Amino acid sequence: MTDNPRIAIIGAGMGGLAAAASLRRLGFMAQVYEQAERFTRIGAGIQMSPNAMWALRGLGLDGHIRRTAFQPRTWNNRVWDTGAEMFELPLGQAAEDQFGAPYLQMHRGDLHAALLSAVPAQQISLGKRLVDVTPATDGFALSFADGGEATADLVVGADGVQSRVREILWGGERPLATGRVAYRATFPAALLRHPVGECTKWWGPDRHIVIYYVTKTKDEVYFVTSLPDQAWVHESWSATGDMNVVREAFDSFHEEVREVLRACPVVHRWAILERAPLERWYGGGMVLIGDAAHPMTPYMAQGAAMAIEDGVILARALEETSDIERGLAVFEATRKARTAQVQAVSHANTWMREATDPTWCYGYNPWIEALNF
Ligand SMILES: Cc1cc2nc3c(=O)[nH]c(=O)nc-3n(C[C@H](O)[C@H](O)[C@H](O)COP(=O)(O)OP(=O)(O)OC[C@H]3O[C@@H](n4cnc5c(N)ncnc54)[C@H](O)[C@@H]3O)c2cc1C
Known part of the structure; x- marks a missing residue:
């Protein structure tokens, strides 16, 4: 593109910031x-698979993230009560x-x-709710709740x-509630009486819990x-839950799960x-990216x-x-099939339940992937 268009990004979440940095x-x-x-800094962990790390490396952030992030050796999938192993995906150096x-x-x-x-900080305007x-x-013309334009x-x-933006573009159809909730917490690993697995998904009949460390030193643990x-x-970053409800919901799960829930304060x-x-x-003149375009359940850890x-x-x-019009057509054509597959x-909720080859998902480098013209 020869002209330098004026681009406004609504939202400084993972997608908005990645778009701003890439542009x-x-x-x-x-x-x-x-x-x-x-x-x-609300208590939540996040997994960044190799496809996301390729994107972040292209933004010069690989070293920044590695300084604090934890690199698990495997992703372990276990039966909720016996702890029997269902499938173990090698991660660490192998991945x-x-x-x-x-x-x-x-x-x-x-x-x-x-x-x-x-x-750069001057490229981010806070307190600007798009109306x-x-x-x-x-x-x-963009108008904001504070009267700004x-x-x-x-x-x-x-x-x-x-x-x-989606509502302005396509009307007010609401997201679908799945009838399920995610409880999430990060807390000091020192509160645990013994260490837990590096990354484990515990599969129950109608519920599951994923537990992993979120710091290189393993001093902070997370569950979802x-x-x-x-x-x-409600979809909210800040609603608090009742730990006793969570403990009760998982009281027949394996001892390792119960220990994590016992230790978690909030x-x-x-x-x-x-x-x-x-x-x-x-x-x-509008385009949707990230959850605005293709929100999904978190069961592949791929939304961000x-x-x-x-x-x-x-x-x-x-x-x-x-x-711009041609650029947006190419963007949509390049992204649609992949994000629909990840949504499906x-x-x-079958990812890693049994032997899974994640190459189609993890082996994608957005900086070199062919664009669909
Ligand atoms: C329980 C759970 C676990 C998850 N775990 C993972 C994981 O391990 N790995 C992974 O990749 N993904 C994970 N995800 C998914 C991930 O969190 C989302 O897919 C991701 O945050 C989407 O990024 P986004 O930038 O599209 O939206 P968001 O991160 O939601 O950012 C949207 C931003 O827009 C702002 N905004 C909203 N409306 C307006 C407005 N009108 N005007 C101005 N600003 C506005 C918001 O304040 C927010 O900052 C998980 C999600 C959940 C619920």
Whole structure:
């Protein structure tokens, strides 16, 4: 693209920051508008598989992340009560040799801080909740809840599962509640009476729990559950939960699970939401990326990875085409099949339940993957 379009990114989450950093790397300027007044470090872990690490390496963040992240030797899948092994995926150096990039686990706040370090502070406007986007004589007019306004040639909706940009673009259809909730917590490993597995998913009949370390020194441990709960549908980064409810829900699970839940002091909870794959991702000067375009259940640990890959591919598609409309068409065509496949596998919750070859997912480097022109 010869012109330098004015790009507004809505949302400074994983996808928005990855898009801003990727666009910057390829010579574009983007302004990020985030509704939050400040960033908070809520207790959640996140897994970054090799495909996401390729994206982050291209942004110069590999070293930054490795300084604090934990590299598990395996991902172990075990039966909820007996602990019998169902499938063990080799990670550590084996995965790094196979895929060319590591599989790492970290605090979500550490990943967010790494992405923030790749975007100059003046390119991020906080306290800016997008209310509307309307056509203007000179591009598109953005209005914000604080009364502020901005103009852009392209609006990137990186505003998550409850996306306002998606609503403006395609109307107010709500995300689907799966009838399940995720309880999540990070806490000091010193509270445990004994060490636990490096990364284990405990598979129960109608519920599961994933437990792993989130720091290189293994001094912080994390768990995330999926539990049936028809009543609760809020998607929030900050709703607290009741640890006694979690302990009770897993009281017949293996002793290692019960020890983690015994030791955990405070927990947050999320309703697990998803949406069916979207037909069109762009129109009227707007494009959707990340959870705004393709939210998914967290059962493959790929939602943020997909958002980050989107950011890289969007920047490449704009760089390698002559105008915005063409760039968005190439972006959508390149991303649709892959994200729909990840949505479907995540929905089924079969990933790693038995012997699984993750090459199609982990062996994707968004910086060199062929674009679909
Ligand atoms: C329980 C659970 C576990 C998970 N584990 C993993 C994992 O291990 N690995 C992984 O890859 N993914 C994981 N995910 C998925 C991952 O968290 C999401 O897919 C990812 O955060 C999506 O990134 P995003 O940038 O699209 O949206 P978000 O991270 O949700 O960011 C959206 C941003 O937009 C802002 N915003 C929203 N509306 C507006 C508005 N109107 N104006 C301005 N700003 C706005 C929000 O404040 C937010 O900062 C998990 C998800 C859950 C629920």
